[in-house]
Amino acid sequence: MWENGLTRLLGVQYPIIQAPMAGGVTTSQLVAAVSNAGGLGMIGAGYMTPSQLREQIQELKSLTDKPFGVNLFVPNPYNADQERIAKAKNFLQPILQELHVSKVEPKLPSFEQDVKTFYEHIDVIIEEKVSICSFTFGLPDSKILRKLKENSVIVIGTAGTVAEAILNEKAGVDAVVIQGAEAGGHRGSFLGEDKQSLIGLISLIPQTADQIKIPIIAAGGIMDGRGLMAAKCLGAQAVQMGTAFLVCEESGAHQLHKEAIIGAKEDQTVLTKTFSGKLARGLKNRFTEKMSNREDEVPDYPLQNELTKTIRKASAEKGTSEYMSLWAGQSTRLAQCLTARQLIEKIIQEAKELSSICT
């Protein structure tokens, strides 16, 4: 019932991918538990140093002999507008004071350094013989894609629109994650205006399936067997789930983040640029409320991300989620704290029951 071109390509039993979630969520325990239970575990390596990535890959090899993957952020040039940076520092200052954090001078990133780290990540993936690599925030250049292919790495891209999915196919990726507007975390979109690329999955999957031949992986608001079966019926070969795995026991998400998701209703998420400079979906809190009129003023990603780092960290340390980035998709009411294996088994059981009812 579950075997298809994509599950065969990835070497997995079930068409369930645990979303890569950069920032400490995708612990080795989570990734290994997913892969050992028949899904595909993914390391979110976006914020890691190359040596941290190598260490986690090596640890994972001792925890599973099943396939797992690594996800990277494609670096994009950004505008280090000094006026915007100074203004953002000013409007963030009262929050630092409220959290009793003394003024810190954040070390701002540089695009050249980001590109260098990105190339080093690619080398680690190849040297460590990781079989699957996915990308978000754009397409890597053709040289990198060729290098990965020459080393037999399966490449997965990310798209928020049909046009982006077509570009991914043309670039030669093996499969594409299509991210619906429901999705938690950062938008992977890279063409056009980000707010124009917010398409619900029920629209996006079939329209994409009509235009491309490579396998589609559906992401956004999928939490259970109903979501898996719906995505399959619409034309996806697998699902990628973030929020559902974030609340699992093995996830490294902060306990306050997990608790906030478990108690949240469907209308409690918001899309905001104010945490990082890039549009992302998370739960509303005091930070998103205070910043709601600053959406157009924040510096580009990843500059704003660096500027809010101390605030997010201090909030977590002080035991309040009010200033943390609580990334979450729109299906929060369906979140349950289970082990990753229990979650996968539950989804598969629900999907099996549905398929006997639906046929």
Ligand SMILES: Cc1cc2nc3c(=O)[nH]c(=O)nc-3n(C[C@H](O)[C@H](O)[C@H](O)COP(=O)(O)O)c2cc1C
């Ligand atoms: C906390 C969090 C972090 C995320 N980090 C990444 C990431 O590093 N790379 C990536 O490609 N997608 C990332 N995403 C997006 C997921 O790949 C996926 O699109 C999303 O989780 C799907 O929506 P859902 O959360 O409703 O399942 C993240 C999502 C969340 C919730």
